[in-house]
Amino acid sequence: MNAMKNMSSETAFSLAQALEALATGNSTREEVLRRFPEYRDSLDRLLETVQGAREMPQISPREQFRTNARIRIMNVARAGRTTAAAQAALPASRTEVLTRRLGNVLVTMSVTFVVLFLGAWFTFSASNALPGDPLYSYKQSFENLQLLSASDTEDAILQAQFASARLTEIQLLTVQQRYDDIPQAVDGFERNIAQATAALATVARSNSSATLPVFEQMQAQLKNQSEILSNMMVLVPHHTRPEIERALAAASLFVNGDHNPG
Amino acid sequence: MATSQDEAPDLEVVERAIQGDVEAFGQLYDHYLTPIFNFILFQVSSVEEAEDLTEIVFLKAFENLPAFRTKKVMENFRAWIYRIARNLVIDHYRTKKPTVPLDPDFPIASNEPPLGSDLQIKQEYERTMEMIQTLDEPFQQVLIMRFVQDMSYREIADVLEIKENYVRVLQFRGIQKIRTLMGI
Numbered sequence: 001m002n003a004m005k006n007m008s009s010e011t012a013f014s015l016a017q018a019l020e021a022l023a024t025g026n027s028t029r030e031e032v033l034r035r036f037p038e039y040r041d042s043l044d045r046l047l048e049t050v051q052g053a054r055e056m057p058q059i060s061p062r063e064q065f066r067t068n069a070r071i072r073i074m075n076v077a078r079a080g081r082t083t084a085a086a087q088a089a090l091p092a093s094r095t096e097v098l099t100r101r102l103g104n105v106l107v108t109m110s111v112t113f114v115v116l117f118l119g120a121w122f123t124f125s126a127s128n129a130l131p132g133d134p135l136y137s138y139k140q141s142f143e144n145l146q147l148l149s150a151s152d153t154e155d156a157i158l159q160a161q162f163a164s165a166r167l168t169e170i171q172l173l174t175v176q177q178r179y180d181d182i183p184q185a186v187d188g189f190e191r192n193i194a195q196a197t198a199a200l201a202t203v204a205r206s207n208s209s210a211t212l213p214v215f216e217q218m219q220a221q222l223k224n225q226s227e228i229l230s231n232m233m234v235l236v237p238h239h240t241r242p243e244i245e246r247a248l249a250a251a252s253l254f255v256n257g258d259h260n261p262g
Numbered sequence: 263m264a265t266s267q268d269e270a271p272d273l274e275v276v277e278r279a280i281q282g283d284v285e286a287f288g289q290l291y292d293h294y295l296t297p298i299f300n301f302i303l304f305q306v307s308s309v310e311e312a313e314d315l316t317e318i319v320f321l322k323a324f325e326n327l328p329a330f331r332t333k334k335v336m337e338n339f340r341a342w343i344y345r346i347a348r349n350l351v352i353d354h355y356r357t358k359k360p361t362v363p364l365d366p367d368f369p370i371a372s373n374e375p376p377l378g379s380d381l382q383i384k385q386e387y388e389r390t391m392e393m394i395q396t397l398d399e400p401f402q403q404v405l406i407m408r409f410v411q412d413m414s415y416r417e418i419a420d421v422l423e424i425k426e427n428y429v430r431v432l433q434f435r436g437i438q439k440i441r442t443l444m445g446i
Contacts, residue, residue, distance in 0.1 A: 016434040046441055061299045061313060069317045070291055077284045077324050 022047060130169050131188070132181035140188075152203045159196030160218035163189055167225040170247055174232050179240040186247045193250050219255050226251040276339045280327045287327075291320055294340070297411055298347050304391055304406045305351045305399075315354060319347045341420035344413070348403055348421055355399070393440055401436030408433055 018035055021027035029047045033040050060066075122135070126142060129135040143162050150158055166189035173182050200215055226248055233244055271293050278286035298319055303312040323330075323343050330342055394402055394410075400422070407413040407421065408429075419426045 016437050019437055020433070046437075046444060058296050058300050059303060060296055061316065062309070065313045065317075066295060069295075069313070069320070070288065073291060073317065073320050073324065074284055074288055076321055077287050 019047070130173055130176075130178070130181065131184035132173075132178060152199055152206075156196050156199035156203055157218075159192050159199055160221070163192035163196055163218075164221050164225060166192055167222070167229060167247065167251070170229060170244065171225075171232060174235055174244075179237055182236070182240055182243045186243045186250075189247050190250045193254050197254065222251045223255045226255065271339075273339075279324075280330065287324055290323075290339070290343075294343055295320075298343065301344060301347055301406060301411060302351055304394055304410065305402060306354065311354070315347070315350050319343065319350055322346050322350070338417065338420055340413075341417045344407065344411075344417075344421040345423070352399065393443060396443055397436055397439055400432050401439060404429055404432040405436045405440075 018027060018032040022029060022032050029044075032047055033043060036043055061069075122138070123142075126135040126138040129139045143158070146158055147155055166185050169185040170182055170189070173179070173185060196218065229244060229251075230248055233241060236244055271289055275286045275289050279290055295316065299312055299316045302315045302319070303309070306312050306315065323346055326346070330339070394405055397405065403422065404418060407418045408415075413421075415426045415429045418429045422429065
């Protein structure tokens with residue numbers, strides 16, 4: 001026993017190889033014992049164990065377990081197969097339809113989002129466009145669309161708002177030193193003032209009392225803007241000043257009551 | 263004594279099982295039930311636990327068959343299912359330690375040649391099993407797969423997901439530990 005405990009690593013490794021040969025049937029117990037005579041007595045027990053492990057019979061599971069477990073496993077497997085078969089049978093159709101539907105939804109959502117985004121961006125950009133900008137014509141189209149469904153009173157109010165918008169445009173063009181575009185804004189202002197006046201006249205013929213508050217509101221708004229514009233006169237070059245004066249004159253005519261429907 | 267590679271089911275059976283052929287999976291179950299059961303029994307020493315774990319091994323195997331195919335290890339179904347059993351036993355030990363000893367009336371597989379009387383066989387079995395069960399997990403599993411299940415180093419390496427040389431090292435150390443346990 002002590003001899004085996006004190007065996008060198010090299011010997012131990014050789015012994016392990018011999019045991020391996022014994023376990024795999026490539027060597028006999030007697031051959032191993034002959035190879036390591038100095039350990040014969042103690043080695044015999046170890047060899048017996050190793051050989052016993054190799055020759056040990058398999059333990060069978062209990063028959064009841066074998067049968068019942070098989071039934072349970074097969075049932076699960078059949079259920080799994082049903083699922084797998086369903087997936088395999090409808091593979092293409094189910095998956096593709098789902099994918100296609102999902103794809104359509106995503107595409108629709110994407111397109112809708114893009115359209116809404118572009119629409120919002122377009123509307124915002126157009127509403128802020130100034131004369132000379134590419135989107136300015138769209139801004140005028142939007143204004144005309146609003147007038148289509150407006151009543152006479154609403155028409156007067158809208159025209160007044162548009163006239164106010166023209167004055168704002170003139171102010172912005174002045175700030176941006178886009179003097180060449182100012183005449184277009186002034187033309188628009190004169191047009192809006194004329195149409196607002198005409199609309200007020202139309203309303204006044206049917207109900208003069210209803211137009212007075214609208215007219216007064218328009219007067220006050222244009223008056224304020226005229227004062228601002230007048231102050232900005234010094235900012236524009238000389239050749240542009242007549243245009244500003246033209247706008248101020250139109251505003252003055254309206255503000256001073258020349259178009260007063262009352 | 264254990265299932266040899268020559269007796270392993272055809273790859274065609276494995277392939278059919280992967281395709282969802284329940285009967286093919288039944289063949290695999292019939293073939294691997296006893297060795298897997300033994301592999302587990304050596305490590306848990308309770309028949310009931312070994313049965314429960316064995317059943318779970320096959321359920322997991324069926325569940326993971328598609329993954330097995332994608333791993334392209336068709337030629338080594340045995341190593342794959344042993345790996346499932348091995349991992350299951352490890353998980354089992356993480357939560358519970360076996361306390362029930364081997365059933366003394368446990369049946370010996372009738373298709374194996376007996377070494378002697380049933381009593382002698384059982385004594386030998388218990389002695390070897392006790393010896394192996396005292397080892398730590400990697401040594402225990404290597405010795406069971408190598409000497410009891412008659413698996414190749416390559417297969418054991420696949421099961422344990424280690425290199426073949428390391429399997430040899432574990433086997434060598436496992437035998438040394440047994441020698442120490444035997445006091446020789």
